[in-house]
Amino acid sequence: MSKIRMLWKKIPEQLRHLLVPLVIIAAGYLLVRWILVPADFGYLGHYRASSITANLQKPIRYAGAEACEGCHNEVGATLKQGYHRGVACEACHAPASAHSEDPENIKPTVTRTRTLCLLCHEYLSTRPTGFPQVVADSHNPSRPCVSCHRSHDPKPPQPLKKCEACHAKIQGLLALSNHAELNCTSCHTTPARHYTRPREYPPQRLQSRQVCLDCHDKTASRVQEISRVDGATHGEKYLCWQCHYPHLPEAR
């Protein structure tokens, strides 16, 4: 103790006087710093280390395709083999993390409208060449895409090539119409010899209203997008094609 006092005395008096406020200032600085700077600051770098924990605890909304395939493995397998193999489930079905945790009560969205498909497949001059695109206004404007294309295994619908060889114009019209995926033969009964001697053995137009009414009668059990008439009262003495032209896109 006396040694410390000896040392203290050895310091010149003016410095001894200065030391007191210096120590107070330093202690004050350390106290303020201790209060203001968070305890975890500077632990890993010039930041609060607990901010990393906060960033990591943010909720996950997109479960990821692997989580989906845990249950929907069949759809996943179909998807993997089609043109949509790179498209994640949640790109169309919206984030499904909640669904994967509570599959019974929370269901993901299933979009059946054209808008979602057209985000990718509407024709844009900017899109890369070769990417499948349509001009929505002329490509079956009234029908949802899913009525012809299966979104899990999309393929361009193939019109019957046989008839197209001669009836290309009709086929072109038909491809844009509501009846695009009907075969020619579902309405026209075609004798086999028509293909070799077309003029001598012409195909027949429909001879009854029944084929049309199978889909268009108000009692028909088809998707609701199809326009309906009451087959019993609607123009009964005529065949349908005598007023309506089913090849036209705007078939009326």
Add this chain to the structure above:
Amino acid sequence: MKKEDKRHMIVGRRDFCKLILGGLGLLLLPTVTSFASRKRGYERWYGTKYNPKEHRYGMGINVDRCIGCGRCVDACKKENDVPDEPFFFRTWVERYNIGEKEEVIVDSPNGGEDGFKNNTQEQRILRSFFVPKLCNQCDNPPCVQTCPVGATYKTDDGVILIDEKYCIGCRYCIHACPYGMRFINPRTRTADKCTFCYHRILKGLSPACVEVCPTEARVFGDLSMVASPLRRFLRMNKIMVLKPQLNTEPKVYYAALDMEVR
């Protein structure tokens, strides 16, 4: 006589050497202790046995593959609670139209979230392409340098994060970012930007934008992993980054990037 000699010789040669070596050892002590505490520290803040020093995250973007569907923008907003208004984006898609006279027209209606409409401009277009943009996660980040409070920082795996609680909303980082990637979140009133979906990637998931991209235009991965899709992407393509002249060393790598892209 002997006593006087010793008084003049304050430290002997042997003691001098001991002192120097000891002093040098003391100098090394903080390095050793901090290194030890760091190793212990990661687990405390990350919650797992994750060592960020072993990882270095990056993203590859193939401009030729982007179809401008805007699913990434939509997914990012949903995943990260970004306000659904046309001013706030962590990622967005730009359409570049380069006209006959090399004039550059860039548009990004609602960040591309609702898709794009066909060009209605009068002038003829020479070439046209989509460019997705997001925080470049620079290795040399100007935003971190400029933050006065240490609310934005580079983690040891190279991702730039924001401390929402510590940010004072001074907007210095917004001015500092040469890519315009930052904005003030109107809800938290703090700076906000892409985090590479840090909460997802550390759980083994890919960032939301990469997850939903239908054409695989975005590739995410660990640059320190030799066999990974990202390394393959870097090997198979001619790579460019945005504004390389600024030496920010971005970790978002573009393939087939046009010279007009800023």
